[in-house]
Amino acid sequence: MKKKRILVTGAGSQLGKTLRMMKIDDFEIDFQSKYTLDISKKKEVKAFFKANQYDYCLNFAAYTDVNKAEFYPDKCIQVNVKGVENLAKAARDHAFTLIHISTDYVFDGQKQKPYVETDLPNPLNVYGSSKLLGEQIVKMCLDKYFIIRTSWLYSAYNRNFVKTIIELSKKEKVLQLTNDQTGTPTYAPDLIDFILYLIRQTEDRSNDDLYGLYHFSNRGKTTWYEFGRQILKFYAKNKKIVPITSDRFDSPAKRPAYSVLSKKKIKKHLNYKARPWQKALEEFLKQYKK
Secondary structure (H helix, E strand, O other): OOOEEEEEEOOOOHHHHHHHOOOOOOEEEEEEOOOOOOOOOHHHHHHHHHHOOOOEEEEOOOOOOHHHHHHOHHHHHHHHHHHHHHHHHHHHHHOOEEEEEEEHHHOOOOOOOOEOOOOOOOOOOHHHHHHHHHHHHHHHHOOOEEEEEEOOEEOOOOOOHHHHHHHHHHHOOEEEEEOOOEEOOEEHHHHHHHHHHHHHHHHHOOOOOOOEEEEOOOEOOEEHHHHHHHHHHHHOOOOEEEEEOHHHOOOOOOOOOEOOEOOHHHHHHHOOOOOEHHHHHHHHHHHHHO
């Protein structure tokens, strides 16, 4: 039986690099970076899909620098809005399923209990607004799609909070981390596992009720300060870490004070249970320390 083909855009992202290192036997996966397929270029995207056929597209391409997006909104919109529109139209024209990654930053953080998929978004910054527009375009263009909102992503690749804390622990005597923003870390391999589970469920089930919007992160909640403490407990026990409020940082972009994503839908609808963020972090740190 011929293997289903999956295109990965944003091959140089945390998720792209993570997936490339995983052993996946049941699909044929084609990785394209921004240098080989720039999703923001309409003609390039059209020509690419005219020449190549896929069953699924995992859109990992994104402009994710939250602070820089405030100064360069056009660059952010080119990828997170125009690029997504180009892929959504290609999915419509060439009949493949688009799986698009979005963010907890579509919310304003006023809720104080886990956000469900039906909650009204209200982004506080350019990045969150661009990701919300991308979601809306996917919904307008397609009947069958997957949008997965995630949060606080980390992996062994690229810049992320966990790697930054590890590096700072080698240089700084005291670390200061905000204790007034609550969310949930997401270990990239766990998100990849969930995406592949979605695809396999789609292949196994002929009904259309699987498609739509999902929230995925690891289970539980924490603050950046507590997250940092857990990292240092494993990595640099004697390092001093101090909780501070976010107003101590002169950050260009506002961030939601609370952005925990509810996993009730994936548990009820897909029978999928994410593991606790502490367990995932422990696995990562054991491997990363080697």
